[in-house]
Amino acid sequence: MTAPNPEFEADCIRRILAGEKHLFHDLIRPCERSIYFLLFSLLKNETEAEDVAQETVIKVYQNLDKFRGESQFRTWVLSIARNEGLGRLRKISNRREDSLEADTDEQTGDYTPAILTSWREIPAEALEQKELGNLLRKAIEGLPEIYRNVVLLRDIEEIDIRETAAVLKISEASVKVRLHRARALLQRDLAPQLKGFASAKRRWFGGRA
Amino acid sequence: MRIDCKHVWQHISAYIENDVDPQLRAEIDRHLETCEICSAVLDSTRNVVILMADDRVFELPAGYSERLHARIDRELEKPHGWNPDD
Numbered sequence A: 001m002t003a004p005n006p007e008f009e010a011d012c013i014r015r016i017l018a019g020e021k022h023l024f025h026d027l028i029r030p031c032e033r034s035i036y037f038l039l040f041s042l043l044k045n046e047t048e049a050e051d052v053a054q055e056t057v058i059k060v061y062q063n064l065d066k067f068r069g070e071s072q073f074r075t076w077v078l079s080i081a082r083n084e085g086l087g088r089l090r091k092i093s094n095r096r097e098d099s100l101e102a103d104t105d106e107q108t109g110d111y112t113p114a115i116l117t118s119w120r121e122i123p124a125e126a127l128e129q130k131e132l133g134n135l136l137r138k139a140i141e142g143l144p145e146i147y148r149n150v151v152l153l154r155d156i157e158e159i160d161i162r163e164t165a166a167v168l169k170i171s172e173a174s175v176k177v178r179l180h181r182a183r184a185l186l187q188r189d190l191a192p193q194l195k196g197f198a199s200a201k202r203r204w205f206g207g208r209a
Numbered sequence B: 001m002r003i004d005c006k007h008v009w010q011h012i013s014a015y016i017e018n019d020v021d022p023q024l025r026a027e028i029d030r031h032l033e034t035c036e037i038c039s040a041v042l043d044s045t046r047n048v049v050i051l052m053a054d055d056r057v058f059e060l061p062a063g064y065s066e067r068l069h070a071r072i073d074r075e076l077e078k079p080h081g082w083n084p085d086d
């Protein structure tokens, strides 16, 4: 993920508003991956996610003069994406936002991890196998919505806890609680399945810190 | 105070984020030295976190970016996007 660059963004926005419209391509490019996956985590459908991603980007462009720089540009963009996504979700399923948010942080967080001392390392080559990606995607798609979007922003797009909280309009403490539960659920779900990928004896984790 | 396995599991996510205070971190480290189960749980959780961050696991649909920028181009061709006096 590209790190945000506030000076570049501010300069870009000023010039776009002054007429250099083509710069909008460069402004939005660092955000486009996160927009898509945030929407995919909400809508669970590639076509819908891409469609709403396009609507989001057009909305960002049309409202660019309203960005005041109080938050990071990406935070603002992702908040718009989330609103658009929730709007689409309501349209699709007539589900209300409150039912989407029905899972609360008060649910018990007690869990027992999958205890598998034999799965401790994953060979990097395993990632070349489509199957591993499918396992991960399926596990994440199976998470309750409130955990899925936190995992998506923090772990998949590697956005920090503060910004994740700002996009989702929840407290940093809630982000941490949800992240903990999500990771615990994923570990429990995935560890037994990923065991099969650990056949090659190579310390993979040590390569990346 | 000696901490038990359950206590360690409660803090695994924060431990991975490097978001536990130094005293608790030391306690957890001491526990991990002797507890094979907790160090396996930590390693596997950390592996899941690392895998998720790998761009190869979550790939954008083919042509997503091209279609997005083509859509932007169509919007940019329109005479006015916003009010310059705003």
Ligand SMILES: [Zn+2]
Pocket (backbone or CB within 6 Å): B004, B005, B006, B008, B031, B035, B036, B037, B038, B039
């Ligand atoms: Zn233990």
